[in-house]
Amino acid sequence: MTAADSSVSTSPACGDCVLNNASNLRKLGVDPAGGDDFVAAVAGNPNTGKSTVFNALTGLRRHVGNWSGKTVDRAEGSFEYRRRRYKLVDLPGTYSLLSTSHDEDVARDFLLFGRPDVTVVVVDATRLERNLNLVLQILQITDRVVCALNLVDEAERNGLAVDSRHLARELGVPVVPMVARRGTGMTDLLEVVEQVTSGAIANGGRRVRHRDERLEQAVGRLAEQLEREFPGVANTRWIALRLLEADSRIERAVTDGTLRELSAAALAASSGGTTP
Numbered sequence: 001m002t003a004a005d006s007s008v009s010t011s012p013a014c015g016d017c018v019l020n021n022a023s024n025l026r027k028l029g030v031d032p033a034g035g036d037d038f039v040a041a042v043a044g045n046p047n048t049g050k051s052t053v054f055n056a057l058t059g060l061r062r063h064v065g066n067w068s069g070k071t072v073d074r075a076e077g078s079f080e081y082r083r084r085r086y087k088l089v090d091l092p093g094t095y096s097l098l099s100t101s102h103d104e105d106v107a108r109d110f111l112l113f114g115r116p117d118v119t120v121v122v123v124d125a126t127r128l129e130r131n132l133n134l135v136l137q138i139l140q141i142t143d144r145v146v147c148a149l150n151l152v153d154e155a156e157r158n159g160l161a162v163d164s165r166h167l168a169r170e171l172g173v174p175v176v177p178m179v180a181r182r183g184t185g186m187t188d189l190l191e192v193v194e195q196v197t198s199g200a201i202a203n204g205g206r207r208v209r210h211r212d213e214r215l216e217q218a219v220g221r222l223a224e225q226l227e228r229e230f231p232g233v234a235n236t237r238w239i240a241l242r243l244l245e246a247d248s249r250i251e252r253a254v255t256d257g258t259l260r261e262l263s264a265a266a267l268a269a270s271s272g273g274t275t276p
């Protein structure tokens with residue numbers, strides 16, 4: 001990994017950001033005009049540097065601080081990279097995708113129902129084991145994932161060196177070492193985000209299979225029913241598992257039309273139509 005990446009400016013928000021030729025990055029802040037080509041979500045455990053990444057790419061000043069739980073709702077901003085426009089969504093920190101608090105619901109609902117084209121999972125290199133739990137859960141619902149291995153400076157200070165290539169092989173998704181506070185790794189992150197959204201990288205995200213054969217069968221049967229009922233919804237196995245656990249938010253999504261809408265949007269997108 002290189003020293004501080006000088007090609008990405010960490011300048012504060014500005015209304016008239018100029019094109020940064022060196023990095024092909026244009027920070028668009030809050031862009032009411034919209035018209036984004038892709039939606040990218042920033043997810044991860046609390047206090048891993050998600051809002052730092054969000055601010056560096058959008059030029060916005062989302063609150064960043066040295067304690068966890070600062071971000072309790074999602075925020076949206078935009079940027080352009082290599083002439084493609086992205087809406088970036090900064091999500092609250094969450095330890096899991098099992099619904100236990102408002103913050104976690106906000107993050108989970110967006111990942112499940114917001115249909116992001118790519119999810120950047122920001123992980124803390126000093127607490128990898130705990131952080132990977134969420135990465136593996138997110139990989140159950142989407143394989144369009146990029147793992148931003150952040151706080152590498154802290155890890156180094158603690159004598160830890162993470163083999164990011166090995167980690168990428170194990171997870172089946174790209175891993176980008178970063179020191180987001182200094183802007184290090186930001187260009188690499190943008191490059192892989194572009195490759196994942198354009199389909200240049202076909203991810204083979206690691207999926208967990210259940211050892212219990214009866215559970216596998218039950219999940220499989222229910223997932224098939226969900227696929228018939230809601231064609232195009234990508235993460236039916238994960239939804240099936242949550243239904244078997246009597247997860248009330250997911251039960252509601254089945255009955256209140258959320259999954260129906262998701263299905264219609266997915267079908268419209270796959271036939272080249274526009275989605276609402």
Ligand SMILES: Nc1nc2c(ncn2[C@@H]2O[C@H](COP(=O)(O)OP(=O)(O)OP(=O)(O)O)[C@@H](O)[C@H]2O)c(=O)[nH]1
Nearest residue numbers: 046047048049050051052064069070071093179180
């Ligand atoms: N040393 C170091 N500190 C960092 C790095 N990235 C972010 N930070 C710091 O980590 C703290 C948390 O950063 P945030 O961006 O607010 O983290 P967050 O993931 O948005 O936090 P929540 O919204 O509470 O989940 C801040 O003090 C940042 O300046 C990094 O790469 N290295």
Ligand SMILES: [Mg+2]
Nearest residue numbers: 050051070071
């Ligand atoms: Mg935050």
